[in-house]
Every structure is written in structure tokens, then in C-alpha cells.
Amino acid sequence: xxxxxxxxxxxxxGKPCIRGLRxxxxxxxxxxxxxxxxxxxxxxxxxxxxEDILAALSYAARLTHVKRLEHLAA
Numbered sequence: 001x002x003x004x005x006x007x008x009x010x011x012x013x014g015k016p017c018i019r020g021l022r023x024x025x026x027x028x029x030x031x032x033x034x035x036x037x038x039x040x041x042x043x044x045x046x047x048x049x050x051e052d053i054l055a056a057l058s059y060a061a062r063l064t065h066v067k068r069l070e071h072l073a074a
Contacts, residue, residue, distance in 0.1 A: 003019070004018060004019055004051060004052055004055035005017070005018065005025060005055055005056070005059050006018075006019060006020045008020060012024050016059060018048065018052045018055070018056065019052065021047060021048075023045065023048065023052075025056045025059055025060065028041070028048075028052070028053055028056035029056060029057075029060055032053070032057075038050060038053050041053060
């Protein structure tokens, strides 16, 4: 995953992106959440690879690994 998900302040304002391309991980996740299939994404964005989509999902899964959530008082 490390070589697939890159963070560069000069690309997309430092958001995690796919292989230094201008595809933020959040876009991949939003496309999947909207109902696009992996095959549809790959057909629409030919420079993406199946492993890129899997890396985006893996990255998102790792971000959810928390011991517990606490609500902060406003």
C-alpha cells in the first residue's frame, strides 16, 4: 500500500492520493460509496489499476482502527 498511496504537499494540497496522480483517496471512496463498481471506475479512469482501488479501501480501513471514540464538549 505504501507505494500506491502517496502524500505530497504539491499534489492535491497534500491529500492522500493514488501513486502521485491527482486522484485523492477520498474520490475513490466516494465513487465506490455512490455505487460505482470497480470495473466502472477502471473504465472511466484508464490510468487507475485494480490494486489502486484496493489500496484506497485498505487505507480507509486502517484509518478506522481506533481504540475508542470520545465526544468532545462543544
